[in-house]
Amino acid sequence: xxxxxxxxxxxxxxxxxxxxxxxxxxxxxxxxxxxxxxxxxxxxxxxxxxxxxxxxxxxxxxxxxxxxxxxxxxxxxxxxxxxxxxxxxxxxxxxxxxxxxxxxxxxxxxxxxxxxxxxxxxxxxxxxxxxxxxxxxxxxxxxxxxxxxxxxxxxxxxxxxxxxxxxxxxxxxxxxxxxxxxxxxxxxxxxxxxxxxxxxxxxxxxxxxxxxxxxxxxxxxxxxxxxxxxxxxxxxxxxxxxxxxxxxxxxxxxxxxxxxxxxxxxxxxxxxxxxxxxxxxxxxxxxxxxxxxxxxxxxxxxxxxxxxxxxxxxxxxxxxxxxxxxxxxxxxxxxxxxxxxxxxxxxxxxxxx
Numbered sequence: 001x002x003x004x005x006x007x008x009x010x011x012x013x014x015x016x017x018x019x020x021x022x023x024x025x026x027x028x029x030x031x032x033x034x035x036x037x038x039x040x041x042x043x044x045x046x047x048x049x050x051x052x053x054x055x056x057x058x059x060x061x062x063x064x065x066x067x068x069x070x071x072x073x074x075x076x077x078x079x080x081x082x083x084x085x086x087x088x089x090x091x092x093x094x095x096x097x098x099x100x101x102x103x104x105x106x107x108x109x110x111x112x113x114x115x116x117x118x119x120x121x122x123x124x125x126x127x128x129x130x131x132x133x134x135x136x137x138x139x140x141x142x143x144x145x146x147x148x149x150x151x152x153x154x155x156x157x158x159x160x161x162x163x164x165x166x167x168x169x170x171x172x173x174x175x176x177x178x179x180x181x182x183x184x185x186x187x188x189x190x191x192x193x194x195x196x197x198x199x200x201x202x203x204x205x206x207x208x209x210x211x212x213x214x215x216x217x218x219x220x221x222x223x224x225x226x227x228x229x230x231x232x233x234x235x236x237x238x239x240x241x242x243x244x245x246x247x248x249x250x251x252x253x254x255x256x257x258x259x260x261x262x263x264x265x266x267x268x269x270x271x272x273x274x275x276x277x278x279x280x281x282x283x284x285x286x287x288x289x290x291x292x293x294x295x296x297x298x299x300x301x302x303x304x305x306x307x308x309x310x311x312x313x314x315x316x317x318x319x320x321x322x323x324x325x326x327x328x329x330x331x332x333x334x335x336x337x338x339x340x341x342x343x344x345x346x347x348x349x350x351x352x353x
Contacts (some may be wrong), residue, residue: 016089020079022050024097034100040107118195125154148236157201178223242286246293259294
């Protein structure tokens with residue numbers, strides 16, 4: 001898709017940041033402060049609230065520079081579309097009340113836009129869960145296969161032009177969780193020109209009250225599978241729904257998670273019946289992915305980390321019959337082998353813990 005709708009804003013284009021809220025609590029203040037701390041001046045912050053009763057309106061009233069509306073809506077996706085329609089900026093993004101932007105984020109994006117003319121620009125994101133963090137580092141280039149196993153880019157720190165948003169029809173409001181994943185798939189399908197920046201642009205906190213923390217990976221994967229199927233990525237959809245089934249089959253033990261594959265098969269059958277769009281999922285393809293996901297869940301989250309128990313899932317033929325699952329399987333083998341070597345060295349006293 002060409003960038004015919006913009007001259008890239010001259011020296012200082014307006015950037016619109018949308019925040020959908022509904023009873024977000026005190027985290028909203030931190031989100032607002034991160035927008036106020038931007039080193040780039042020409043920014044508008046639009047907060048679309050769904051009728052909060054937790055003090056959100058008092059916070060918004062204390063910041064008259066924010067454009068806001070508070071009224072009942074049909075959920076997060078509906079609120080986002082409402083905010084994007086309200087926005088006057090040439091560049092758009094959204095951050096939820098749990099998210100923050102790093103101070104240089106907008107300046108970095110505007111510079112990349114003016115240098116490249118790309119209409120979809122993304123960077124790294126720092127994810128926090130409790131006192132632990134890890135970097136969500138996306139690939140420098142994207143194509144439709146980039147989304148076959150996971151969502152490779154974070155919504156926090158991803159910007160796009162209003163022209164690109166309008167060209168693909170905005171956010172699909174049928175999604176409750178994976179509206180960003182679906183939007184990225186439609187950007188790829190439409191040929192939206194993209195570029196990445198090698199900087200941490202935002203932070204994302206996972207906690208018990210957040211959608212990610214309370215709903216878990218399973219529900220995101222289920223919606224992601226539907227999004228892939230709607231875009232014609234049938235095999236990728238089958239693989240993702242298989243991963244979702246593995247997450248539904250986890251049993252906790254004192255040594256960490258254990259995935260029962262018989263239960264995963266039952267969960268897959270249930271998932272296939274949960275939506276007409278998933279009825280055609282190929283069980284054999286999906287179970288290949290379920291085996292790999294089961295191994296990954298057990299190996300990465302086992303106590304001690306990297307325990308070989310999860311390897312039994314990868315000793316089956318299924319994961320190796322698909323190029324994508326076999327590639328992920330090899331990576332999982334390498335991870336557990338490296339961790340096993342480290343534990344062996346510690347046990348023999350080669351180096352201290």
